[in-house]
Amino acid sequence: MTEPKPRPKRNLKPKGIMLRPLAVTLRVTLRTTKNSPATVLYPWERLIIADGYRGRPGLVMDKCIGCGICEKICPTTCIELVEVELEGKGKVKRPQVNLGRCMMCGYCAEYCPKNAMLVTPEYELATYSRQDLIYDPFRLQYEDRPGCEVDLIEIKPSELGTGAKGHSIKGATAGLRDLPQVEDKKCISCSKCEKVCPADAVTMIEVGKNEKGRPIKRPKFDGEKCVACEQCLDNCPKDAITMKEV
């Protein structure tokens, strides 16, 4: 590598008092009079929206499993899981977004393990009242189309420099996600984790019987299905579950 070449010095002394600024503005005037100016007549003309533009969040109801990762990662805590009645599923939890607080960072779509949260190209969101800014899960729905999903492709630190391609953490991701672990002594076999798990990744396995004859169950976590949402952690009555980082 060579030392960079210094830039040629240009003569920037004012020539003819102030003729140059006048000439430049005149050139622009002639150009804008002939062609149209740089400004856009907004309601009639619009800027081109790029692929992956981050407008308001959108939700694909069928894909959502109600894991609550979006609620946890949201920096402004504008996402809240609310109970909704769904056909065929009964009462389930789905995200509701308060767009008055949303800053369109796209984290919910990025960290969503099922690509149920989307970034939509909708940006005209003004309403007349703050109530109207709260989008319930049904209003939040958006058609599931390519370009709105945000993929999260990462490599493990150990793979750095090995020429490894990234792995998407969405879909089947055994060994790429953090996995919960159960601490044997603390667990009281309550099966709560099995009930709250949104991805059906927890199965209670009988490992023996206690002195009263009741079965002792321990959860088994399925690495293929687990989405690392930490619902089991939060709901464990004895704090017996911890996350094991990959």
Next chain:
Amino acid sequence: MTEMWLNMGPQHPMTHGLWNLRVKIDGETITEAEPVIGYLHRGWEKLAEHRMYPQIIPMADRLCYGASMSWSHLYCMAAEEMMGVEIPERAKYIRTIVLEAQRIGSHLMWLAALGTDLGSYTIFLYPMRERELFLDLMQNLCGARMTYNYPRIGGVRNDVPPNFERDFTKVLDHFEKRIPDYEALCDESTIFRMRTEDVGKLTAEQAKNLGVTGPNLRGSGVDYDIRRDDPYEAYADIDFNVCVQQGCDAYARYRVRMDEMYESVDIIRQAIKKMPDGPVRVRPPRTAPKGKTGFAHVEDPRGEGLMYIIGNGDDRPYRLKVRSPIFVTVSAAPYMLKGYKVADVPSIMGSVDMCLGETDR
């Protein structure tokens, strides 16, 4: 009464944000000046202590709207230093490219603000017109126009879109032809030269001692640029000049920034050419050990930005300290202003490139 205090701010066209410049004037000559800040204080550092590591990135974007990516990038660098994360080569190059694009955007906005300060709305609109092109590039890259949320601890959010190279090359070619327009409006206008030359003198000694950094420091003739002298990301592999002017006045500071725009264009071109293939994001640890510290400093468009971060054993930092360049530079304002006229205040403070979001934090 021969002297009076004049409050320029907090609501004043000169201030570019919320701060108060109290000047004591004798007629129109400034005899004393006292910047008052804190109107925009949001407790950013305390807020960050209550956020998870990834959640701080969009917050860091809001430190400065002019060059938001350089702040979130700085946060990521500091966190990587603390966690000991290495990032992929390609991510380094992408970061270099967007940082330089941010630098151009920030400098364009500064030029625009300087234009309105000096009374020319034309100088406001021309740079803003070209800044729009860079916003469009960023929109293609990461989906947002101003607060990008693009760098991540361990890389960047996504790989560059298709046509990235073509778009950048086109915009840069167009932009490079536009810079002479600004120079014609500013450099080659006698009145602009009269307004900016020999005002706001800050000698090299003063500038060093008062902690003035970045283009303001180089305008005082000190040859120091963190990009070259403490290289981060891919700057070590790229050839560029450090723009230094010996004038020590507002015009020198202006000139440094204009030259830096040319340099940034060159840097982006080189980086695009050298960009390797590969992954762009390493999985970072979710938590950081307690008591582990790390700091990183970068050449922000406005000067030296530094973040010092301490881990807490869980997924939130224990302490995050931000050094904002303008916070220190504005403390040097009394030295720049003393002895000049009230009419020189806009050109002096305009040449400093104020940004209150990062100053008050």
Next chain:
Amino acid sequence: MYGLYEFVQGISVWLMGIVGWIFDFITLQGVADWFRSSGVVWFLTNFIVALLVFIVGFLVSITFIWEERKVLGRLMDRRGTQVGVLGLFQNFADGLKAFVKEIIIPTEVDKWVYDAAPVILIGFSALMIGLIPMSDSWMLSNLPAGLLMVFAIFSIAPFAILIGGWASNNKYTVMGGMRAAAQLISYEVPLLLSLVGVVVLVGSFSFADIVHFQQSHTWLVIPQIIGFIVFTVAAMAEVERIPFDLPEAEAELVEGWMTEYGGMRFGLMMLSEYIRAYAACSVAVLLFLGGWDGPSFIWPEIWFILKVLMLFALWIWVRGALVRVTTKQILGLGWTRLLPLALVNLAVAVTLRVTGVF
């Protein structure tokens, strides 16, 4: 040529005839005679003529604002105002908005003076419109000293600015008023000196005489080019336009002497500025660019208005291209550059006169 005055006089006589006939009909002979008397007709004629002249001048001033918005927009690569057809309704929308705004008077202002300043400004600006002829027929009166009169009125504005700034009880307005006073005083001298050349050549202060002189000889911009430049620069400073808008330098003095005025007071002050710009442009056209002189396929009034608008476009261009100067520089420019130039111009005029070229 049928003049405006005669035309309106005819209408007045006709109108008064009708009114007189009505009073005749109801057998009020004395009242009818009074309405038909020459005094009433004379008054009505003058009233209507004055109204017409004022309205037309006023509309041209408003066109100035529109022109500034549009031309400045194109200079800056944008479209300018879009309200209504070609943005023509913007001024009326602005005026309406200014009218319905709440009248806010800051505490501890000197109320009488605070109220008087906009009145003085707009009043004398409107008076100036009346004094500027648009053609031989489109004028209120051919004053023998019309030029002097216009500039006497022109220099009353700094007084209003000064007292307005002082009465507002605000540091910015006081500084703005002081700057205005300093600037206007220093520019009054080159402004008037640059006109002396024309007066020397023509030998009259009357606008009509000056234009007739140019019609018979040549446009005075040719021998008096230095005077024209000096006049343009000085007039820009007088009207406080960028690059010379120090008294209202918004970057340092917020809005200068206008800071504390709001609503229609502010609207009137802005309007008076454009009226003053119109007056300055008109005087420049009358004195240097041949006034209403031009090929006769359109009316001379249209020629005049076109020339004035073209000259103002030049001002807008300068505004778009340049930045504001500082007090020190503006005073330096006035006293050390413009004043000697004006004197040179005067010397040229005297030489031309003495050698008998004109």
Next chain:
Amino acid sequence: MEEQRSGLARGGLTAEEIAKRITERFPTGVSITSAKPYRIYSKVDSDSLLKLCHFIKDELDFEHVSCLGGVDWLAENKMQTVYHITSYANRVTMEMVVDLPRDKPEVDSITPLWGGANWHERETYDMFGIIFKGHPRLERILNPEGTEVFPFRKDYVTGRRV
């Protein structure tokens, strides 16, 4: 190649050399944790801070205060001030950590040496209540005058209105 561009070859001292000179000069009071290119990390006693600062300013060309901040360690019952001082000539940034007792956080001001530390020290006082002895004007800067709490201390209850 990198060295050539970095300015280490421009006649400046390397970080290791600086660390050596500091340990020679200050056998006690200053402990260099690590030194690598462009970086020196050190822990300094609050008594020897000012002496060290004089030394590195006058003899080692450290011209610029990059950063100065405070840390409140509630559990360890101590406070820290952290200095990052840069040398333009040597291209080295040095981190100095000074431990202070939490009940009486006082440290010498370095503002007389570097004017750039002025507002940083004011801010640290404002947020942590650390007293900088010898500071020309130790007042509130970001918080309004008359605030009675130090909001960045860990025992400050967030959410409370002052």
